[in-house]
Amino acid sequence: MSTQLDDLYNDHILDHFECPYHKGAIDHPSCSRTEKNPLCGDVVTLQLQINPEGKVENAYFDGKGCAISQAAASILCEHVEGKSVDELEKFQARDMLDLLKVPLTASRQKCGLLGFRLLKTLIYEQHPEENEHSVSPSDTLNTPVSNTDNE
Amino acid sequence: MTATLRPTWTAETIRRDFPILEKRLPNGQPLVYLDNAATSQKPQVVINAVRDCYETYYSNVHRGVHQLGDRVTEELEGSRAKIQKFVGANEPEEIIFTSGTTMSINLVANGWGRRFLSEGDEVLVTEMEHHANLVPWQQIVREKNARLRYIPITAEGRLDKEQLESLIGPRTKMIAVTTMSNVLGTINDIHALSEAASSCGARLLVDAAQSVAHMPTNVLSPRVDFLAFSGHKIYGPSGIGVLYGRRELLEAMDPFLCGGNMISEVHRDESTWGELPAKFEAGTLPIAPAIGLGTAIDYVQQLGWQEIHDVETTLTRRAWDVLTEIPGLHIVGPPADERGSIISFTVDRLHPHDLATLVDQKGVAIRAGHHCTMPLHDVLQMIATARASFAVYNTLEEVDILADAIRHARKVMRLS
Structure with a gap:
């Protein structure tokens, strides 16, 4: 069955795009990072407040760009709050795409995963010494994830 | 090696020279290829x-x-x-x-x-x-x-x-x-x-x-x-x-x-x-x-420069006319009569990448982004634009399909 792209811009995505969750800035974030999608110039900043127990208390994003990148960042912020750093280490690109609940083509996955890339880098930096021998997240994030068989 | 002489031609007749234009897209739509400034399709003689x-x-x-x-x-x-x-x-x-x-x-x-x-x-x-x-x-x-x-x-x-x-x-x-x-x-x-x-x-x-x-x-x-x-x-x-x-x-x-x-x-x-x-x-x-x-x-x-110019200018003028009727659409660059067959534009509150994805659903291939001209986009104070570009095989009907597809995109994005 062919993918109906109208589904891409469904209520879930458009609601997050128009009324984003936690768009803005945290006064004193534990960590913060900004990244650009060179393809289209989308920019997302992700800020996390992590408590001493290693749990994400607050997640905020700010940015400019297409509906997919901005809605995805909003959905991401909603998802990560209350999660521990350990849990988020296990959070994969595939899980992020599943959260979006819409089929993304390989070229648009770059938009949908922009906030996720930031999250992985921020989480990676929480325990750099433990990750010494593992692959840096950015090495694994450039390959599109097949999700055309989402149904 | 020279192709047959063609004293007169129209987009409709020379489309037959380009096998890809007769193919259906993976979603079943006919192809409306308006990304010619990125690359053009190939006629059978070249293949x-x-x-x-x-x-x-x-x-x-x-x-x-x-x-x-x-x-x-x-x-x-x-x-x-x-x-x-x-x-x-x-x-x-x-x-x-x-x-x-x-x-x-x-x-x-x-x-x-x-x-x-x-x-x-x-x-x-x-x-x-x-x-x-x-x-x-x-x-x-x-x-x-x-x-x-x-x-x-x-x-x-x-x-x-x-x-x-x-x-x-x-x-x-x-x-x-x-x-x-x-x-x-x-x-x-x-x-x-x-x-x-x-x-x-x-x-x-x-x-x-x-x-x-x-x-x-x-x-x-x-x-x-x-x-x-x-x-x-x-x-x-x-x-x-x-x-x-x-x-x-x-x-x-x-x-x-x-x-x-x-x-x-x-x-x-x-x-x-x-x-x-x-x-x-x-x-x-x-x-x-x-x-x-x-x-x-x-x-x-063998198509002839004057003929190419006439066909492409007609397409560009039509595109200018139908696109400027769309609410919130802004074209960058000089007037239709003083440009090549390229029209780059923005639509208020509709990111070019979302637009390109949405018109693609109607079979329309356009480009979105900075088009390898980041310093120009800095001057224009834009991050990205959408671009439709025409070639000899494009038709006025395709230009209208583009305009309809943009209106559709605005609707999907709750802008109309």
């Missing part, structure tokens, strides 16, 4: 020429003494001769095969720039250049402690001629400029730039990638020193491009890539260079694409 090469006489050029070697060399040199006539060059040796416009300009920036640029010299480009005509110059001026300067554009997206006057001077050694902006559609006045270059003794390089399929190209009138274009934007294969250079300049330049084919003699510690054009054609050329480019040039020429 056949490439296939014919591989199927009947393929071997390496300028090497084999066998029968195939003679035939393939003859075909490749025949293509070079067609290109020479097509651009109005004096000699076929002034036509260098490259992989495309990018490599052609890199060849000049390195081969000419390394030898002839000195500290304090200036290379003049424009704010509307493609990255292919910017980044090679950025690199060589850094190496030489020279300076890259920009001719600004006006609010309507034309070159600011008054500023040009004040920018040229004894330090100007190279003016590198596009014939047609791949975003604004602006057609630059190469006559004026040629005069400006002559007046200060600078060289003029013209990036003809965007104009070569749409208007005549001539390197002698007005005189240009270098001219670059790609095969794939003129209905030819990808992977092949052209650099024209005046013989005395090419003779004086250093080679860019070194290795096989480009040498005269190789000794253990040094080498001497081959004659033109071999000096700049190191390694094995993309042989079949080079031959296919010759066929593509035949194809365009």
Whole structure:
């Protein structure tokens, strides 16, 4: 069955795009990072407040760009709050795409995963010494994830 | 090799020459291909020429003494001769095969720039250049402690001629400029730039990638020193491009890539260079694409420049009319009658990438992004634009489908 792209811009995505969750800035974030999608110039900043127990208390994003990148960042912020750093280490690109609940083509996955890339880098930096021998997240994030068989 | 003579044609009739236009997209929609400024589709004669090469006489050029070697060399040199006539060059040796416009300009920036640029010299480009005509110059001026300067554009997206006057001077050694902006559609006045270059003794390089399929190209009138274009934007294969250079300049330049084919003699510690054009054609050329480019040039020429202009201008005017009726849509660049068949635009509260994805659902292929012109988008104070670009096989109906698709996109995004 062919993918109906109208589904891409469904209520879930458009609601997050128009009324984003936690768009803005945290006064004193534990960590913060900004990244650009060179393809289209989308920019997302992700800020996390992590408590001493290693749990994400607050997640905020700010940015400019297409509906997919901005809605995805909003959905991401909603998802990560209350999660521990350990849990988020296990959070994969595939899980992020599943959260979006819409089929993304390989070229648009770059938009949908922009906030996720930031999250992985921020989480990676929480325990750099433990990750010494593992692959840096950015090495694994450039390959599109097949999700055309989402149904 | 020449295709059948076609005294009159319309987009409807020549669409049959392009097999891809009859195919359905994966979602079942007919293809409305409006991304011609990125690359054009290929007519059957070009596909056949490439296939014919591989199927009947393929071997390496300028090497084999066998029968195939003679035939393939003859075909490749025949293509070079067609290109020479097509651009109005004096000699076929002034036509260098490259992989495309990018490599052609890199060849000049390195081969000419390394030898002839000195500290304090200036290379003049424009704010509307493609990255292919910017980044090679950025690199060589850094190496030489020279300076890259920009001719600004006006609010309507034309070159600011008054500023040009004040920018040229004894330090100007190279003016590198596009014939047609791949975003604004602006057609630059190469006559004026040629005069400006002559007046200060600078060289003029013209990036003809965007104009070569749409208007005549001539390197002698007005005189240009270098001219670059790609095969794939003129209905030819990808992977092949052209650099024209005046013989005395090419003779004086250093080679860019070194290795096989480009040498005269190789000794253990040094080498001497081959004659033109071999000096700049190191390694094995993309042989079949080079031959296919010759066929593509035949194809365009038999369509006729006036006919091409008339068809494409009609499309551009129609696009201007129907697009400007869409609420919140803003076109960048000069009016429809003063541009090539390119229209870049933004739609309020609708990101170009979302727009391109949504019109694609209706089978319409357009480009979204910075179109390899980030400094231009900085000037326009835009991160990205959407771009529709037309070729000889596009129809007025397709332009209307684009407009409908944009309206549909606005609806999906809750803007109407």
